[in-house]
Amino acid sequence: MTRRCEVLLLGHGYTGRLIRAQLIDRGVEVVTADLRSIADERVDARATESVRAALTRHRPRWVVNATSRMIDTAVPTLCAAVAAGCGYLDVSGEPASIAKLYKAFPAAPVPVVAGCGFEFAVGETALEQALRSVSGPARTVTVDYHMRNFWPSNGSALSGLTMADELGRAALLPTAGRYYQDWPGGERVVAARRHPETSVDIRFSIGARGWASYLLGLAAPRDTPLLRSLLTLPGTPSGPPGFVRRRCAYTITALATAPTGSGSAVAEGTDPYGLSARLVADALALPIPPGVHTPVQAIGPHLIEHATDFRITWHRRATTRHDHDDSHPALG
Template identity: 25%
Template sequence: MGPHAGVPPQTPGIDAVIALLGATGYTGKLVATELSRRGIPHRLGARSPEKLASVPSDAERFVLDVGESGRLDEFLDGATAVISTVGPFIRLGMPAVEAAARNGVPYVDSTGEQQFMADVYAKFADAPAPIVPGCGFDFIPADLAAAVAMADLGSEVSEIAVHTQAAPIPSRGTARTTVEMAEALSSDARVRRVAFPDRVRTAVEFPFGDVPLARHAGRARVVTTMVLPSAVAPVVRRLSGVLPKLAPLVERLPEGPSPKMRARAKFRVLAEALGPGGRAAVLCEGRDVYGLTARFLVAAAEKVTGAGAMAPAEALDPVPFLDTVTGEDEHGAFSWRHLSA
């Protein structure tokens, strides 16, 4: 879980400049706010000059389209890292990854699309800089907590399971990810009983988070689940053929929730490593997954290390990173802890 060979972690300073691509979108604006709040030098990139001018930031602004490779190269010139929030990633995300790899610039993004992540892992294994998709809420807590749990077990891991309990919040990005998950959901997906610290809860196996986690889980079986009300769980297994048909409705949803709604939305992520030697578990919890996505992305842009396409836990040192992003403010709350067996 230590640093990898290749690009070292960024040291914040006067010469550090983070390039933010997709700065006018819902997540992009939150990331711009986080960069400004922390006083980190940055530049903003997006297609619309009018929308770009409205982003509250003193940063340099680049009007560009992700299809303009030359303009992307200019945007990344001198950057110490790039954060991409340009989605849907499976359709729009690859040019930014290619530009980062071409220019040797560390790359992180907010994707929740596992097929995109798998494509990036396959295509950029030999990139000269760290290429790390999935550094928002969708994967950072789960992937890093799982790595810590496996290390805590200290022996053979036969299964690594990550269980997510989160209040649903309407947004286009979340809905797109849900549809993708449903397409991969098997009608015979298992319903599990999961021991959270307060009580046992019902969860359904969802293929969400297993692509990055499988990269560093060794031979362990990877399981990811979503906690649902007991009466709902059996029904969800039959939605694999229904939800994908609702994809055209996704674009009618709000761009993202209001700050008040975000602040009310709490979550817990439980990672369990199981093996002949017993069980080790790590719990992450907090509120405002959108505000935390901005926090995670900025911290990841500063701290990713190594070279090539990697899962978050391969490019970040899990315990120090989780400690770094722990805290509570008006933009979200996050904490984590080891659980006793």
């Protein structure tokens, strides 16, 4: 006998378990599916037929993709969701997977939310806020991610490995004790669609103590079977302990520059993995129409209006020739 559910959750790793706990706390019926035996059932998210069979059995309203390498799983899972008539949401910020979703279904007949998690959801919202702080089209926008006390999950490291060939070289920032990596974030993909006249630069920096461990997975070797095996060894921690996760802090600064002046938006908060779980749960409760949506389009105003609930502090500043309304506009 099959178990009907509201959400079929693909991925029973670190972030997937946090999402599951958040949904269950809200009374949402969840079935977890993964290739690992600890999930409710075994499903291969890389194979459309495998996902479609699970969707047929459980008939959920949404399928949530919390697997690691989204470049391999996003399109097959979305194809299954379209065939089953249910919504699709993932937590990826991988630019290649977001671009593939747009290409595969430019006008999806079901609601689709791509990249509904940290860091992309907050970074994209900051980018749009900065752009709306200036008068007229911006020439450039820079999104700077700075993490403190950061311990990436194995899934984040695996996603980072898929982007290894796109990464720039690490460099020392003028600020003491900080390094940054040119980052091929999903903001580049969506900004090119909405703001083709604007050049987008993304940087990712970590305090010196956390940088060495992260470079081990990102800047040294490329994506290889050996590295993937090391990150998925049985018994290895899948991510930081809860008390470490909650101590992780971030500052995301988006700076837009236009002929008329400049504008910035800054988001500060803690617990990025907990934030991802909360973003997913909130998005699934919102009325989202059919089509492919980014987090800004699906939950942008909600993310700002309920910033306190998300433990985010927003700052916005404009330096232009004209006065600007500093309230948050509707995002779309």
